[in-house]
Amino acid sequence: QKEVEQNSGPLSVPEGAIASLNCTYSDRGSQSFFWYRQYSGKSPELIMFIYSNGDKEDGRFTAQLNKASQYVSLLIRDSQPSDSATYLCAAGGANQAGTALIFGKGTTLSVSS
Amino acid sequence: ETGVTQTPRHLVMGMTNKKSLKCEQHLGHNAMYWYKQSAKKPLELMFVYSLEERVENNSVPSRFSPECPNSSHLFLHLHTLQPEDSALYLCASSQEGPLGGSLETQYFGPGTRLLVL
DSSP: OOOOOOOOOOEEEESOOOEEEEEEEOOOOOOOOEEEETTTSSSSSEEEEEEESSSEEETTEEEETTTTTTTTEEEEEEGGGGEEEEEEEEEEEOOSSTOEEEEEEEOEEEEEO | OSSSSEEEEEEEEHHHHOOEEEEEEOOOOOOEEEEEEEESOOOEEEEEEEETEEEEOOOSEEEEEEEEEETEEEEEEOOOOOOOOOOOEEEEEEEOOOOSSSOOOOOEEEOOOEEEE
16 A cells, blocks of 8 residues: 655744655655645645655755655745645656556644744 | 636535536646545545546445546546535646656646535
8 A cells, every 4th residue: 555644733833934844655666756735625736846866945945855765855944824734745656557646644834923 | 728627616416416527627738637635634546547548446436437538628427426425526637758657747626625415
């Protein structure tokens, strides 16, 4: 059973702090990793994707991937109240038609002003 | 229209009704997906059409029936649903490579909020 694990939270951080969201995955064959943000009642929207070990930065967001540890993280710098949402981690990429992303349950982030 | 669109956005139906959810992608992708999202549960893949192949998820009850007439349109036909089927139904699309697989970003539609009475 392929799984993606995330702490459900809530993770509470003050405005301006760094929020750190973590995710582990069970399938060593996974090759692509995605972070989606989902506001309550809305559909998921892509924040970042990462394929290679190391860090990938995009504005206030940094994704980190460690394939040896099967670990993915998302850092949000200078957290804003508008970042309050559920963050979904997903893993995919088995080079087989019809294989879709495996999603975690999501971590709820609350940024207080 | 851009991205992935879904209609209707909200649907209330009785257990004896038949209804259909519609999804259309305007991204030129070759794979489309139906997901179910219930409270406190991860996104659950229901069906995927990828590289013109339909991959069935055997755990989905037969009261859900997908249809993909072409690469841009996807339907989910519903009949004799149960109250526990109430959820947010999300459609997504992606561009898969020659070997398939979910290497590429999936883009989601806004979802259909379904309530079964």
